[in-house]
Amino acid sequence: MTISPFAPARFPTLPPLAGFTMATAEAGVKYKGRTDLWVLRGQPGTQVAGVFTKNKCPGAPVDWSREALSAHTEGPRIVVVNSGTANVFAGQAGRDAVAETAKGAADVFGSDVGSIHLASTGVIGVALEASKLVDQFPNMTLDGDGWEAAARAIMTTDTHPKGATATAKIGNTTVTINGIAKGSGMIAPDMATMLAYVATDAKLSQNVLQDLLDADVGPTFNSITVDSDTSTSDTLLLLASGAAEHSEISDTSDAALTDFRRALHDVLFDLSQQIVKDGEGISKFVTIKVSGAVSDASAHKIGMSVANSPLVKTAIAGEDANWGRIVMAVGKAGEPADRDTLSIWIGPHVLAEGGQLATSYKEEYGASYMKQDEIVIRLDLGLGEGTATVYTCDLTHSYIDINADYRS
């Protein structure tokens, strides 16, 4: 598989995080000769926040993990993730597999089933063989180092492992945030995307953790799209071990959170960008900045309409500054728009304004600009103050290759 041209040169250095240990294994769920199982342990007292797919046909692991989020326990929190099957639409066998995996993990890692957070990613419609995971648990020695190995174990069509890290000051204490994510196709998160796990040693109450996550998922994971297809497995968990020295923060409006908020955004943004930049078949990374819409929500919908248009995406793949298709995609969004107040830029060039091609625009500007790997399209609706930025990739032959025979 060709590595995405937008892959980072190397996996970032994610330091061990106080309160967390982990391990990976080769469970052989589907793939051979690679790891496909990750277990993360958060020490007793670890708080967990999460957001999940809004797809109406979620996988059994999503149902389970939604409930686990509110489970109260004194034991450690255990996260178990496998790749190879998504264990979605697998009926009673899928639900049994989830229960069996949770029981196995609770027994081996010394917790209770209500504290087990599960996720599976891969083919839909095939039940997980839980015994393959459970059999591995006793062989897994959890320790503090292993974020890159974890990021590799949860990959499916990803061309590289994805990780990010940041530090923040809470009072005089420096805390760390580590995150890993996977995802490449079926990416149009409507809550969170595919699988992402972010952990910190900060000492935060569950409500603060959930508030911080909810506030930042909009401009990060919910603003990327590869193919408009919202996964049945999207899961984003944020775990806080509380191992850091500062006193617990239990009020989201606490000023001590300012720097942490910034660092959390950096990690979430970085991970979500890595996902879209590893979009199936990507040759161009595209940023779409919308302003002048009647509201931020309207701007987001218009941006997504452009980002998901097959005709816009194929034009970009063909290095064609096809403003006509952008106009079409703005107009089909179902949001207030006026052809005659709409302005469009590609990179530094005004492409269209006043309902027509800009008089200053020359085809050679577009032809030259579109050869770049990273394309910025800016739209101003000229109607109001609403803004949004969304991120996508082009639609290429490789997307067809990957998805016309992914199962085989």
Place this chain on the structure above:
Amino acid sequence: MTISPFAPARFPTLPPLAGFTMATAEAGVKYKGRTDLWVLRGQPGTQVAGVFTKNKCPGAPVDWSREALSAHTEGPRIVVVNSGTANVFAGQAGRDAVAETAKGAADVFGSDVGSIHLASTGVIGVALEASKLVDQFPNMTLDGDGWEAAARAIMTTDTHPKGATATAKIGNTTVTINGIAKGSGMIAPDMATMLAYVATDAKLSQNVLQDLLDADVGPTFNSITVDSDTSTSDTLLLLASGAAEHSEISDTSDAALTDFRRALHDVLFDLSQQIVKDGEGISKFVTIKVSGAVSDASAHKIGMSVANSPLVKTAIAGEDANWGRIVMAVGKAGEPADRDTLSIWIGPHVLAEGGQLATSYKEEYGASYMKQDEIVIRLDLGLGEGTATVYTCDLTHSYIDINADYRS
């Protein structure tokens, strides 16, 4: 260009229609060595009904033709259609081109500008050079035969001309309905699709004509999608010359319309099917039948969510009966759905039921069925009485080829 494997063996025989004459010409708007201009004349008294794109950034010809629909006139109705440029998002130059074309047509063909119905199809963002059309008008000799030539003149990425005809009894009089259409990409009609012209010699009032059209556009043109991209130019006109012998019908509930309604549906359905079966890059024609939804509207949205899913479409291209992606697309539609009451069939085979793969299903059933050219996917939501049927095609390498360099 490869002809769609679903193209009819030959263009149907469309008889001359009393009250209508027409001609085509080579105006050289963009294409060389082929016709690109069609003029249709409906005798004085001809009634016209129409539906247009709901895209918020419509072309200048759409704006013009919307107004012309309500223009009252004693003169003949003149329809002027060109291919090569859509004259959309071309600002004042585009509006001027529309006015100039209408004036030229009115002068040459002996009508008034308010009776000229215009449409342009092709590249967006380039103004029509009206003089190219106007210069041809004096050379065009309108006569009664020429439907196939007309269907050819309005083609863009279409691989074959599209026409349909039917007859109906109104009282003791036999009337004829002829229709032509064009369209292949940017097809997700939200009212009508691209360009379609249907004409009859029946004697119907304008309100009856519009009622009949509005009633039938839902299950025909509004139920097809190639790529989810709603064109800025969608136009469907229905013209009635009134040359037939029966007395005028001015009440939509008149029982004498029963057979005409059936025949009109046959023509609209046939044309819309020809468009989706000539979808850009098509290798498989796909019918999606939805039942058991909470309402017909909900069933339609769910059907369209499946029909527009890039992952479903690429799986079909790969001859993969990938029920998991179908489940995903049902769940992402935003409509009421329940994984555990959802049933899915491909052709005669129950694929999934009760929230899992059907126990009777074998992979070889799907493998064998998916090799067919025409695929039927049936979904039952198990929630209510809502039904809908939508039509689409698969997503192939050819779609990328066509659209990554359509402008060049």
